[in-house]
Amino acid sequence: MDIVIAGGHGKIALRLSRLLAARGDTVLSIIRNPGHADGVRAAGAEPVVADLESADAGEVAGHLSGADAVVFAAGAGPGSGATRKDTVDRAASVLMADAAERAGVRGFVQISAMGAGEPPAAGRGEVWEAYIRAKGEAEDDLRRRDALDWLILRPGRLTDDPATGRVRLAEPPLGHDAVTREDVAAVIAALLDAGDVRRRTLDLLNGDTPVEEAVAALR
Template identity: 50%
Template sequence: MSRIAVVGGHGQIALHLHRHLVAAGHTPVALVRNPDYRAELESLGAEVALLDIESEEADAFAAAFAGCDAVVFAAGGGPDGRVERKRTVDLGGSLKSIEGAQRAGVARFVQISAIGVDEPVPDGTDEVWRVYVEAKRDADSALRASGLDWTIIRPGRLTDEVETGLVALGEQVERAEVTRADVAAVVAAVLDVPGAIGKQANLVAGDVPVPEAVAAL
């Protein structure tokens, strides 16, 4: 059994992820800033630790990761239209998580990013979206250069449809939709596949069962 720190532990993908981690025999450690989430998260089988992604620094992240075997960065600034939160959460939170993992000696790190963020942002793009894309791009670049045992999963447009268990996963996969539940299933699966280390893959709905898609990485 492994303990998996989940940064952004009450996010929509994370709530699905806890279930998958428990089913795989792991203990999720949900890192959240609001103690009111404790009962809900514990009912899903997660341990709960308090961490404010935006206000705390890397030493607090390292302390939160102590005793864990892997880190999943599942946090996001959300669809609130606030440009600054894309920088403080999607980028800043990732950078502090990376540094915290390095300090805590936790090598395995899986990051949930977004499809297409390495592509140039067209002129005239909405400012919030531009900053979001740049934040995800820079966070992924930092993780690739970190020396950690990283995997980057880049989902397409997220939906709340029911989990299908069928995906398309790979570097050349084109933009499409994918359910948050299927993203969580893939993230949980890659943690247990050493061959996924050092891999970056787009993720959308498809016709390949999750275990097969992850093994093919």
Template identity: 55%
Template sequence: MRIVIAGGHGKIALLLAPLLTRRGHQVHALIRDQSQAADIAATGGVPVIYDMERDTPADLAAAVAGSDAVVFAAGAGAGAGSGAARKYTVDLNGSVQLADAAEHTGVTRFVQISTMGAGSPPEPGTDEVWAAYLDAKTRAEEDLRSRDLDWTILRPGVLTDSEGNGLITLGPPPIPRASVPRADVAATLASILFADNTFRCTLELVSGSLPIESAVSTI
């Protein structure tokens, strides 16, 4: 399969790509900066320069055309320059653009990385940027659910860089909020991509006691 990952230089994407390429799949990773290309190549993936905040829908359609699946793993992040506005231009509009491109090119499989907390109003007193992030993710989910695609929305809990152990809790919301290593998120995505029982499902993910393949197969 040929799989396009938007946000290809993100931490989860860089863990997901080698899981897929080692299984014989072709990964095209969308990145904004040519300087990131070597990191993509090291995963076995193909770097594709595309800036979702600047480039055109035609550019994105060209990058997606001929693929079997797309993964939206992009996010504005929490660094400098990532205020509330970029949650909408990246986390919301980026997903909408990718879904548009998938529809226009006939790619039906779409996996979106969201977050636990999406789908509910932020608690009173929530930081403005975090509230915007939750709102953008909620609206991106709503947009994807409205489309005639084989979509899956994955909402991980608090992300950590701890080593994954392959044991998770996965299911429809609500699941009690907890943490999960990015490595286990990537491994779960690698399984979900090919699991038609997860089509049109919104799933929450935290560390747990079930092996990933077993957790996915029980959805």
């Protein structure tokens, strides 16, 4: 498969690139900072520099030509303010979806967040509220698109622990717990292969079911 990852230098994206490259897929990673190119190449992906906060859909569509699917793994990241939660976590997702439609790429996997689209818990602060709102609006945008075979994945609290290979994967609500970034990447790789699992919103936590079995159970 030919996969394009938006936000290619992120922690999940780099792990996903390694998994996909190891099994023979071709990975193109969109990054904003050219200084991240070597790290992306080391993970087995080909970097392309494009700023999703300033690019237009036509420019990005050119990078998607011939791809089988897009994975939206971009995020404003820790330390960013409320404004960038909107310009990256929402607007960049909308841009990638527009570009995918222009390029005729139907597959679109969006890494979202548990609680997206719901009223944020009291006391979490303005930035968290902006983040959850941006993720929810990005999800809503995807659900309105008939031209995309979208899939929304909402991981729980992310950790850098080693992969367990075992997860809980189901439509929300699934509860609140942790999941390793390695396991998130493994689930995305399996979902990319499961072309009949689309137009679903899925929560993801670590659990007791092997990744392949958890994905197969969705069919």
